[in-house]
Every structure is written in structure tokens, then in C-alpha cells.
Amino acid sequence: MSTMNRRDFVKLAGAATAVGTVGFPMVGFGAPKASVVVIGGGYAGAIAAKYTKLYVPDAEVTLIERKKEYISHPFSNEVLGGERDMKSLTFTYAGLEKRGLKVLQDEVLDIDIVSKTVKTKGGKSLKADYLIVAPGIEIKWGAIPGYGQEAAELAPHAWEAGPQTLLLKKQIDAMPDGGLLVIVAPANPFRCPPGPYERAAQIAANLTHAGKKKAKIMILDAKDAFSKQALFTEGWKHNYGDMIQWVGASGGGKVMEIDAKTLTAKTEFDDFKANVLNVIPPHRCGAIAAKVGLTDDSGWCPVNQATFESKKAKGVYVVGDSCIAGAMPKSGYAANTQAKVAAANVAGAILGMKIEKPFLTNTCYSLLAHDYGISVAGVYEVGADGVLADVKGSGGISPVGAPLDTRKRESVYGVSWYNNIVSDMFT
């Protein structure tokens, strides 16, 4: 059992005092308001903007996002399964504007990471005291030979939710019974590690409901293991029998070339001609980050993993899928808590408060059927090497072989996760 020891008590009493004495922003008369510009309005950026404003109501916080409406990638697999429509994934920034944030619908063309000046396509130039950059991921076109933007119109990736999701859904709906659907899954690191495998289950749900029980789904994978693997294998079998087949890299699953015209995925050994071909290609971090010098040789953005301040520029923070965050996956919840840590550090710098410790977590659900959910969770701390790792003994996946009642509960809490995390972002 856990007990609070004397040291915790003393620490707590000290913290309680600190709240009362140094908690209030000391902004003098006539002092200029601190300005914070957040670039990118997704799972990381929207949260960074909201929580900076929450911590420092006085600060001028501007969120720059190129799209008028945001479409959530998490839970877009449920659209393919027929459980959800695009409307339930689509949000405006009106809720954040109500909180006193400025939302600028514009595209960032350049950032001077030393002077912290942002130039936009709309001709604006914004100079900030602090920048939080959250550009997410981009598809690495051409990384798989034959798979470029034109190919995606025939063999959709659907890895950025929107028209691509609807295109794939349309193709699934039109697929004949007995047809073959091939999912090409990328090597690590990529956004939403359990996503391709949840997608296979959601597509299987769609095909099953449509009575196409002879259809097959094959996942050709560039790696030999994947997130929540034992749980997916168990859940696929339970819900869909033998409909889903996974082929790992060493079993011949690595795709070397795509021929989109004939919907063929070519591996070292075989050509797989599909009725529907879903290619999830490798990604890179949002192009703006690379352009302005926030990336390293890996192509991703190195940060101080305790604060999320860029290792390339002072006062510039990088959060979400584009940053390097040790053991944290590129997931929506990871982005949410990283953004809050960056917001706390920006607020701390403005208010003169020292941030002792970051709190970073991940909770990620996958829905294999409307009543069958599984999860992975993690709590992270910065090790002596400066890299985020799991707090020893914490986190992990749902139990393998758990009763169906547990799977049902996790499906309920999975939907609840989505309801709450988007509410945290947009209200």
C-alpha cells in the first residue's frame, strides 16, 4: 500500500505555501504584455495555446493555423468502419477564440528562430517573446518508389484525415465479397503506432456488416513487431476470425514499390494485386520545422525533453509529432501533455516561476469493434541521460486474454477519451 511519508508531507506543505505567495503574476503598470505565438492548431498546438492563456491570462497568445476547420486524425479509422461520420471529427477554433486567444488562419512561410519572428503567406510578420511550434507530420512522398501524390488518388493513404479518409471509405464500400484489401504499414517512427492495426479491424467490421465475409485484409509491414501486437492478434481473431492477415518484414512484408494503376504492392518476393490498396507511407516532420533549422540529422526536432524547448533555439518550443521525445509515441495524448509542459515552461518564464518537473503521460485506445477496445498507457520521466523513459513499473497494455467485459469497458472509455481530448482542445 502507499503511504505519504514525512518528506512528502514537508514537500507538500512547502508547495502549498508557494502557491499562496508567488502564484500571482507580477505584472507592473504599463509593462508590455508577453507575447506567445503558437504555430499549428492540432492535438499539440491547440492545447499549447489554450494552456498558455490559462496560466497567463494577461499574455497575448496567437495561434496560427492554415486550415479553417480542423479534422481529427484520431478516431478517423471509425469512419472507415462506418461507426462515425466526418462531421464528428471536424472542429472550428471558435471555442479557443472565446478564451481570448487570437486565432490567425494563415500559413507560416518562414520563422526567424533567433529573433522569433514569424512571416505568413497572408503578408503578416509577428514578433513574439516565445514561440511554440507544432507542425505535426507530412507524408514523405516518393519514399516508397511509385507512391507520390498522384498515386494517393488511386491508392489512398488516409493518414491525414479528410478527403483521403472518404476516398478510402468509398473504395471499401465498393469492394466485392472475396476481394483483397492490402494495408501497407511503415517502419518506426510514425504517427499513431497502433493506427494501421486498428484500421484493419475497423475495415473488417465494415466488410462483415456488409456481409462480405469472404473478403480478406492483408497488412504488409516494414517491421517485425508493432504496438499492442498480442492484443490486436487476439482481438482480430475473436471479432473477425481469419479475415485479417499480418505479414512482418522478415516474412516478406516489406513493400519495395507501389504500382498504383494496377493497385499492386511489390515486395522482395511477391506482387500483391489488391482490390483496395491503402498505403501508409513513411513520414517526416512538418516541412516548416526543417526549413527554419529546428530539425537534426534524423529529420525530427531535438528538444530538451524536460521542457520541450528546442535544442536549436532559445525561447522556441517544439511539441507533438514533430519533436524527439524519448519513449513517448507520436500520439494524440502524448502531444496533449507535451504541449502542456511547454505551456507551463513558457508561463513560468513569463511569471518568473521555476518549473521543477514535467508531467508527461500517454493513454491511447484502439477500437477493434464497437464493443471491443484495448489500450496502452504510459507515464514518463526524464532519465539521467536527458531522455524520456517510462516511470519504472508504470504503464503498459491492457491484459491479454482479459474477459470481454473489460474489452467492452475499454470501448466505452475509448470513445470517452475522444470526447474529452477534443473538448480539451477546442472548448
Added chain:
Amino acid sequence: MYNKKLGVVLAAGLLAASASAGANGPTAAAIVGHTCAGCHGTLGASVGPAPVIGGLSEMYLASTMAAYKDGTRFGTVMERLGRGYTPGEILDMSKFLAAQPWVSGKIPVDAKAAEKGKTIHSANGCAGCHGPTGISPMPNTPRMAGQYADYLYFQMMDYKDAKKAIPGAAMIMRNMLTPVSDDDVKALAAFYASAK
């Protein structure tokens, strides 16, 4: 089991320091408290069906999280998360969340089931501890009025299930609920969810 030391400290009111939404800046309590929002809503005001946790009592929040941490309360994901926090951090997040306003759930409740639940609530003497509508004056007894029905149902079913771990302080709930049918538990959940 019920954590006596923790309860004494909490009851002593030593944690009365203000810990509001964030206007006090990024205090340790606020930073750790905000990590829950992805599943439990901003400031713990869940939009459901995961439980509302903002505005529950410090003692209940801290003892519940401590029970998840030490495995004395069955959960789906919460034990895995609970093990990631120190006792001091659990107190910090509890203090922060307890200082937030309670916001009742917004998912519509089956009115017929709620009506049936009210009679079961009366017949079983639930009000003795939980008050007439599921708001108890006792600090380790959680508010149920306006909580989400799905969550209340799952939790009561765990109390009924002898194979599931529950904290020592909740053994009375196991005794009270074991003779109640699953359908009646569902009705009770609907009653508390609909109560003000």
C-alpha cells in the same frame, strides 16, 4: 485499503491552499492536475462517460488514486497510470482537482430507469451514507449526483464482483450491492446520474 495517514493529513485541512484553474500560474499541482484532462476533461469536467473528477473531495481523489497505485482497486487503465505517480504527486493532483467546480454530466439519462433507481435507493437505505440524491457529507464518500451512468454502473458492478479488488473502505459497498440484481444496479446508476 483505506489510507489512514493520508486521510488524517487531508482531514487536517493542511491542503487548503488555493489551486484554481491556472490563474495562479504553472504550480506543481496545476501541472500534474492538467495531465488528467485528455480523458477526464479540462479541469476534470468530463464530457463523459469517463467520470467527472473535478470537484470531488481531496480525500476521495487521493485515496482512490492511491488504491489504483497499490492495486487495491480494480481499474482498466488507471492502475497502469497510478503506478507512475509518487504519493506526493497524487496529493498534488487531488488538491488541484478538488479545488475545481463540480460540473454535472450532460449525457441524457433513461428517465424510467432513473425513477426505478430512486425506489431502489430508498428501499436499500443508500441515503444513510450517500444523502437523498447521492451527495454525501462524508469526505471519503464520492459525489454521485450528476456523475456518468456508465461509470457508476461499472463501478457498482465491481463492488458486486468478489473477484475484483476494491479498497477496504468500500467493503461495505460489496455487502450492500451483492444482493442487488444487475438490472437494479443499472437503475441505481441512472438515478444518481440524473440527480442534481
